[in-house]
Amino acid sequence: MKAQVKSILVITPDAAVSKAIGAALGGDPGLKVDTKASTLTQLNGQAVKFAQEHDFIIFDTDPGSEADLRAIEDLARNRREGTILLALTSSDISLAAARKLTRAGVDEVLPYPITGAELSEQLERLQARSTPEPARGGGARLGRLIAMAQARGGSGSTTVALNLADALTGKGGFLHRADKHSVALVDFDLQFGTIGSALDLDEQDALLKLAQDGNVPDLRFLEQSMSKIPGGLSVLPAPSKFAPVDALRAEQVAAILDLLRQTNDYVVVDLPRALVGWVEPVIEQADELLIVTDLAVPSVRHARRLMDFFKTVNVGLQTTVVLNRESRPLMRTSVHKEAATALNSKLEFWLPQDDKAARAAVDQGKPLTAVASRSPLTKAIGQLAKAITKALPATARVGATR
Ligand SMILES: Nc1ncnc2c1ncn2[C@@H]1O[C@H](COP(=O)(O)OP(=O)(O)O)[C@@H](O)[C@H]1O
Ligand SMILES: [Mg+2]
Numbered sequence: 589m590k591a592q593v594k595s596i597l598v599i600t601p602d603a604a605v606s607k608a609i610g611a612a613l614g615g616d617p618g619l620k621v622d623t624k625a626s627t628l629t630q631l632n633g634q635a636v637k638f639a640q641e642h643d644f645i646i647f648d649t650d651p652g653s654e655a656d657l658r659a660i661e662d663l664a665r666n667r668r669e670g671t672i673l674l675a676l677t678s679s680d681i682s683l684a685a686a687r688k689l690t691r692a693g694v695d696e697v698l699p700y701p702i703t704g705a706e707l708s709e710q711l712e713r714l715q716a717r718s719t720p721e722p723a724r725g726g727g728a729r730l731g732r733l734i735a736m737a738q739a740r741g742g743s744g745s746t747t748v749a750l751n752l753a754d755a756l757t758g759k760g761g762f763l764h765r766a767d768k769h770s771v772a773l774v775d776f777d778l779q780f781g782t783i784g785s786a787l788d789l790d791e792q793d794a795l796l797k798l799a800q801d802g803n804v805p806d807l808r809f810l811e812q813s814m815s816k817i818p819g820g821l822s823v824l825p826a827p828s829k830f831a832p833v834d835a836l837r838a839e840q841v842a843a844i845l846d847l848l849r850q851t852n853d854y855v856v857v858d859l860p861r862a863l864v865g866w867v868e869p870v871i872e873q874a875d876e877l878l879i880v881t882d883l884a885v886p887s888v889r890h891a892r893r894l895m896d897f898f899k900t901v902n903v904g905l906q907t908t909v910v911l912n913r914e915s916r917p918l919m920r921t922s923v924h925k926e927a928a929t930a931l932n933s934k935l936e937f938w939l940p941q942d943d944k945a946a947r948a949a950v951d952q953g954k955p956l957t958a959v960a961s962r963s964p965l966t967k968a969i970g971q972l973a974k975a976i977t978k979a980l981p982a983t984a985r986v987g988a989t990r
Contacts, residue, residue, distance in 0.1 A: 592618075593617075593618055593619065593620050594618060594619055594620070594643040594644065594711075594715065595619075595620045595621075595622065595641070595642045595643050595644075596613065596619055596620065596621045596622070596642060596643065596644040596645075596646065596711075597622050597623070597624065597638050597641075597642040597644070597645045597646070598610070598621065598622070598623040598624070598646045598647070599623075599624045599626060599627070599628055599631065599635065599638075599645065599646070599647040599648070600623070600624075600625070600626075600627075600646075600647060600648040600676070601625060601626055601627050601630075601648065602648060603625065605648060605676065605700065606623040606625065608701070608704075609621070609623075609646060609707065610623065611704065612702075612703070612704025612705075612707050612708065613704070613707065613708065613711075616708070619711075622642070624638070627648065627656075628647050628648075628649060628656055628659045628660065628663075629653070629655045629656055629658075629659045631659075632659075633662075635659060635662070635663050636662060636663060636666040636667075639663050639666055639667040639668065639671055640666070640667070640668045640671075641668075642671060643670065643671060643672065643715075644671070644672050644674060644711060644714075645663065645667075645671065645672070645673050645674065646674045646676060646698075647673075647674070647675060647676065648675075648676050648677075648700075649675045649676065649677060649689065650677070651675075651677060651681065651685035651686070651688045651689050652685065657688060657689075657692045660673065660675070660689065660692040660693055660694060661692045661693055661981070663693065664692065664693020664694070664983055665693070665981070665983075672695045672696070672714050672715075673693060673694045673695050673696075674694070674695065674696050674697075674698055674710070674714075675689050675694045675696070675697050675698065676698050676699075676700040676702070677689070677697060677698075677699065677700065678699070678700060681697065681699070682903075684903050684904030685904075687902075687904045688904070690730075691875055691980075693983050695714060696710060696714060698710060730849050730850065730983055731770075731772075731848065731849040731850070731851070731852040731853050731854055731855050731982070731983070732849075732853065732854050732855070732875045732876070732980045732982065732983070733845060733849060733854075733855050733857065733870070733873050733874045733875050733876075734752070734854060734855070734856045734857070734874065734875065734876050734877075734878065734976065734980075735856075735857045735859055735870050735871065735874040735876070735877045735878070736748060736749040736752075736856065736857060736858050736859060736877075736878050736880065737859050737877060737878070737879050737880070737894055737898075738859075738861065738879070738880050738881070739879060739880065739881035739882070739887040739888070739890045739891040739894070740881075740886070740887050740890060741861065743880045743881055743882065743887065743912055744880050744912035744913065744939070745858060745859075745878075745880040746775075746777070746781075746782050746783060746786065746858055747786075747912075747946065747949075748878065748880050748910055748912065748939070748969065748972075749773065749775075749783070749856050749857070749858040750773060750783055750786055750787070750858075750955060751949075751955055751956045751957070751965075751966070751969045752856060752878075752969055752972060752973055752976070753771050753772075753773040753821055753854070753856040754771075754819060754821050754955035754956070754957055755957065755969055755970050755972070755973035756769055756771045756853075756854045756856070756973050756976065756977065757769055757770070757771050757819055757820045757821055758977075759819045759820060759957075768820060769852075769853035769854055769977075769982055770820065770822070770851070770852045770853050770854075771820070771821050771822070771852055771853065771854045771855070771856065772814070772821075772822045772823075772824065772848045772851075772852045772854075772855045772856070773821055773822070773823045773824070773855075773856045773857075773858075774823075774824045774844065774848070774855065774856070774857045774858070775823070775824065775825050775826040775858050776795075776826070776841070776857055776858060776859055776860055776867075776870070777826055777858050777859065777860045777861070778795060778799075778826055778827065778831045778832075778833055778835065778836070778860055779826075779830065779831065779833055779860065780826075780860075780861075781825060781826025781827075781858065782826075783823060783825050783826065783858060784823070784825030784826060784828065785953070786949070786950055786953065787815075787817055787823060787825075787953055787954070787955070788952075788953025788954070789815045789817075789823060789825055790815070791828035792813065792815065792825050792827075792828070793827045793828060793829060794809070794810075794812075794813030794824065794827075795824070795825075795826060795827050795831065795836070796827035796829055796831045796835075798836065798840050799827075799831050799832070799835030799836055800835075802837065802840075803840075804839055804840055804843045805840065805843055805844055805847070806843075806847070807847050807850075807851070810824070810844065810847050810848065817955075818958070819955065819957070819958070821955075822852070824844070824848075833860060833862045833864055834864050834865070834866070836864075836866040837866060838865055838866045838868055838869050840866070841866045841867075841869045841870060842869035842873075845857075845869060845870065845873050849873075853982035853983075854980075854982065857870055857874075863897065868901055871898050871901040871902050871905065872901060872902050874902065874905060874906075875906065875980050876906045876907075876908060876976065876979070876980060877895075877898055877905055877906065877907045877908070878907075878908050878909075878910050879891045879894060879895060879907060879908070879909055879910065880910045880912050881909060881910070881911060881912070881931075882911065882912060882913055882914055883911065883914055883923055883924070883927050888926075888927050888930050888931060889930070891909065891931060892930050892931055892932075895907050895931070895932075907933075908933070908936075908937065909931050909933040909935060909937070910937045910939060910972065911935060911937065911938050911939065912939045913939070913940070913941040914938050914939070914940070914941075915938060915940045915941070916938035936975070937968075937971075937972050937975070938968065939965060939968045939969060939972075940964045940965060940968060942963055942964050942965035944960070944963065945959070945960035945963035945964070945965045945966060946965060948960055956969065957970075
């Protein structure tokens with residue numbers, strides 16, 4: 589079989605950079621290197637056209653520039669299947685800045701200067717990763733990870749996790765775009781998880797099995813372990829039998845997240861209350877952490893402590909406060925203002941108390957959209973889903989024809 593020649597486009601205004609890359613890769617007969625002497629933003633919409641024509645795009649970027657990040661998002665959304673985006677940045681880039689780039693859709697952040705050997709090695713590795721699995725199309729998709737934490741037991745984090753995940757599928761018509769998202773929901777509340785019963789799923793002990801045998805799961809294991817509910821949501825429930833809270837290993841959790849992010853547009857994770865070590869990979873990978881709270885002073889304080897703690901694990905973590913069982917006030921009182929200050933949040937998301945809808949959903953074992961599609965709580969969670977898809981658009985939807 590003839591090896592295919594791969595084409596690389598280098599976009600940089602810096603002649604020294606393009607020359608160095610050209611020299612590093614020029615000797616490889618399997619590679620065709622083109623260069624554009626420009627910045628990404630200067631190329632405007634043109635960059636998207638190039639993204640359709642190359643296997644790799646390497647560009648200079650400044651993660652501090654909003655315009656660059658927008659241009660990258662545009663590129664990521666419109667690239668052809670399998671095109672890999674590589675950002676060159678100075679080698680002292682902060683973790684938070686690197687995360688901004690990956691969030692925008694960059695597959696790999698490369699420090700510059702980089703040696704020719706290092707660059708070739710990276711390209712080879714990425715190429716191997718993007719070789720399509722026959723059933724799935726390209727491997728470039730990396731779903732957005734949304735983690736859910738609660739200020740106190742009963743805050744409503746499970747209710748929000750489940751119904752947000754359901755709304756993110758887009759089938760309820762909350763999303764403008766006609767296309768649907770594939771969404772996975774994981775109940776990592778090992779001991780007290782209620783998602784399985786809230787959706788009336790058969791008992792299922794995949795997470796317990798992992799805890800007991802210590803294996804790192806693969807895609808097959810996950811696919812066998814996940815239940816698909818009408819509407820398209822895939823669910824990995826907590827074990828129905830008792831599992832010690834520290835039973836999972838960080839490596840297992842990281843593998844679950846990696847696999848689910850490769851095969852879904854969004855992954856929503858309900859966290860346990862206990863801050864055990866294996867929660868770290870969730871916080872490290874999360875694009876967004878939602879904290880569900882009410883306005884009572886102890887809840888607000890605890891929410892703040894949680895936010896501060898999670899930021900020690902991931903400095904760049906985006907946190908969003910969701911006020912549950914609280915209607916959006918017409919006028920903000922001192923209570924609202926104090927909470928906003930304590931939480932360092934604009935308090936944008938308010939979910940009303942809605943006993944009728946919440947009760948009907950639990951009784952029937954279905955998401956809110958299925959039992960009370962027009963209720964105030966359903967609508968408010970739909971708005972939250974819409975805001976999230978806007979802030980975190982699904983990355984390039986390669987092979988998403990499921
Ligand atoms: N906005 C709301 N209005 C009415 N009931 C709610 C609301 N949010 C949650 N509930 C109910 O409160 C209970 C606890 O919610 P849950 O999501 O399990 O909390 P958590 O996961 O934070 O412990 C559930 O019975 C749920 O149906
Ligand atoms: Mg819960």
